[in-house]
Amino acid sequence: MLWETFKLAFQAIQRNPMRSFLTVLGVVIGVAAVIAMVTIGNGSTAQVTADVETFGANRLILSPGQGRMGPGSDASSVKPFTLSDVDKIVDQLSSIEIAVPTSTSQLVAVYGNENYQTSVTGTDSGYLSVADWDLSSGRSFTDSDETGKAVCILGETVVEELFGNANPLGEDIRLENISCEVIGILKAKGASTFGTDQDDLVLIPFKTYTRRIAGSADVSMISLSMRDGVSTDRAVNDVTMLMREIRRIDPGDEDDFTVNTMEQLSSMLTGISDVLTGLLSAVAAVSLLVGGIGIMNIMLVSVTERTREIGIRMAVGAQASQVLLQFLVEAIVLSVLGGAIGIALGMGFAAVGANVLNIPFIPDLGIIALAFAFSAAVGIVFGYFPARAAARLDPIEALRH
Amino acid sequence: MSNDAQPPLIELRDIIRIYGMGEAEVRALDGVDLQIEAGDFVAIMGPSGSGKSTALNVLGCLDRPTSGNYRFHGTEVANLNRDQRALLRRHYLGFVFQGYNLLPRMTALQNVELPLIYKGIGHGERVERALVALKKVGLADRANHDPSELSGGQQQRVAIARALAGDPQVVLADEPTGNLDTKLSVEIMELLHNLNRNDGLTIVMVTHERDMAEYARRLIWMVDGKVESDRLTAKGAA
Known part of the structure; x- marks a missing residue:
């Protein structure tokens, strides 16, 4: 009997393919949106994780002040680090393998007629290991360079801006008042997860x-690399304890x-992408609601159009519950078909989107199952009212229709 | 063998059916008493508004009397609820309507199968039984035609096959020839007459055509919601 009911539902849907499609369009769009959002969200989360790894997964960044990295941190009011802090960290902490000082200014770099504003970072040769970065050509800083020679390593973007296709190795560029020789070129890393160009720098x-x-010996940030196998918590704890000691912070006072x-x-970034996914999913849920109302509307029309059919079925012995089931199943089949189309479309969009955004395409079976269940639920909720209207028809009235 | 031991197939006693309330009250049936034995062929006639259609609806358990007793096989059915009446129709009754009432976009065979679906009969047996019913009305060769591809007479035959398919104890026909010309009407009436005579099918038919009523064995004349006369026709008397 249930099989007959399903067959009947498919026949009714086939009878009016265009109308059936338009009816479920809302559900199609809603489901497609959810699937596309979640799939792209998963991809971008995976991409963030991968990006963080290119940034140096073992990396810690020690900065002065309580402000987090980014806007709002006021560098002038806080006590900077010194080179001796850097040495102490490496000498005293077994959990830290490398510690390098970094200080950065935005400066204009000039070569011939070209000039380009970029960020100039003073650091030492350990920086490349900490940042997990290789040179595409040339060499890193030598001990002799680090006594204060005017040499520099360029990021790929700076090379393109100043030199175009010419080979910069051995050339001199001017930074502020100093002229420095290009000794190395960094491999391109591409845009960071923040969207900033990681290759736009001079070391x-x-x-x-x-x-x-700078004219002062202050170290504005220290980049640290944890020894392999050391937990992040332990390393952070070690560094915190040591720095409190060096900076003479009284117990009970906050870190400076x-x-x-x-x-x-990475958790901050994935948090952002989760919030975005959540918001868009809410929009998709509204679309599903509207889609459900569309189904209800057409099912009501269908009940009216098929009043006589309902009367005939009742006359030959269909009970109210069987008529109800017939229309309910039809609504469910409709919306589940819509859901299936939506899933296919959503996966298609996600695949194209992942390709365009250059992130991995990661289908989530859980969300596909959920979308399927949700579209069935839409059919049940919004099909019930029209189905009940059909079941309540009086057979004599219905036959007279 | 005595018939006294067995109750009549259908027994109506003082059936009253009132539509509307107060000033607008209409007594469509106003105390109908009627007995129909198994194997009978009854025609109900009467002027419009005499209550003949209402009587047929009550007999078919599509409608429920306001008061009175309706015994079907000796069982009181006047107070059955909707679902119980649906079951009674499903298992014991068949319907033929003036406007055929076939489902469009379904083949003749599928239309005839309809009551068997609700009886829960599996596909194989269902097709078999539906074909037997179509054969009885002479349309086995049209089984796979849509109603729109059939003439009015053929459509009504399919409808009769549908009524027969479930092996009902009574077929209730509401003006079965009302939409047909005389020649086709005669064909349909001969079919019903043969089904009654050869297969012992009990038929109750409402008609407003005297010629058609003459195919029945018994003619009931209704006026103002009451049975005014109840007599055998020429065929019934023969």
């Missing part, structure tokens, strides 16, 4: 930076520095 030896550009981990960064 110079830290001492060169402090003496000839911050240790940022890549884990925090």
Whole structure:
């Protein structure tokens, strides 16, 4: 009997393919939106994780002040680090493998007639290991460079802006008042998860930076690399304890520095993408609701159009519950078909979107099952009222229709 | 063998059916007493508004009397609820309507199968029984035609096959020839007459055509919701 009911539902839907399609369009769009959003969201989360790894998964960033990285941190009112802090961290903490000082300014780099504003970072050769970055050509800083020589390593973007296709190795560029020789070129990393261009930078030896550009020996940030196998918590704890000691912070007082981990960064970023996914899913839910109302509307029309059929079925012995089931199943089959089309469309969009955004395409079976269940639920909820209207018809009235 | 031991197939006693209330009250049936034995062929006639259609609806358990007793096989059915009446129709009654009332976009065979679906009969047996019913009305060769591809007479035959398919104890026909010309009407009436005579099918038919009523064995004349006369026709008397 149930099989007959399903067959009947398919026949009724086939009878009016165009109308059936338009009826479920709302559900199709809603489900497609949810599937596409979630799939792209998963892809971008995976991409964030991968990006963080390119940034250096073992990396900690120690910055002065309580402000987090980013807007709102006021660098002038906080006590900066010194080079001796860097040495102490490496000497005293077994959990930290490498510690490098970094200080950065936005400067205009000039070569011939080209000039380009970029960020100039004073650091040392350990920076490349901490940031997990290789050179595409040339060499890193030598001990002799680090005594304060005017040499620099360029990011790919700076190379393109200043040199175009020419080979910059051995050429001199001008940064502020100093002229420095290009000794190395970094491999391109591409845009970071924040959307900033990671290749838009110039590295110079830290001492060169402090003496000839900044004019002070302050270290504005310290980049640390944890030893393999050391937990992030332990490393953060070690660094915090040591820095409190060095900076003479009384027990009970707050830290006047911050240790940022890549884990925090990635959870913040995935948090953003979760919020976005949530918001868009809410929009999709509204679309499903509207789609459900569309189904209800057409099912009501259908009940009216098929009043005589209902009367005939009742005359030959259909009970109210069987008529109800017939229309309910029809609504459910409709919306589940819509859901299936929506899933296919959503996956298609997600695949195209993932390709365009250059993120991995990660289908989520759980959300597909959920979308399926949800579209069936839409059919049940919005099909019930029209089905009940059909079941309540009086057979004599219905036959006279 | 005595018939006294067995109750009549259908027994109506003082059936009253009132539509509307107060000033607008209409007594469509106003105390109908009627007995129909199994194997009978009864025609109900009367002027319009005499209550003949209402009587047929009550007999077919599509409608419920306001008061009175309706015994079917000796069982009181006047107070059955909707679902119980649906079951009674499903298992014991068949219907033929003036406007055929076939489902469009379904083949003749599928239309005839309809009551068997609700009886819960499986596909194989259902097709078999539906074909037997179509054969009885002479349309086995049209089984796979849509109603729109059939003439009015053929459509009514399909409708009769549908009424027969479930092996009902009574077929209730509401003006079965009302939409047909004389020649086709005669064909349909001969079919019903043969089904009654050869298969012992009990038929109750409402008609307003005297010629058609003459195919029955018994003629009931209704006026103002009451049975005014109840007599055998020429065929019944023969």
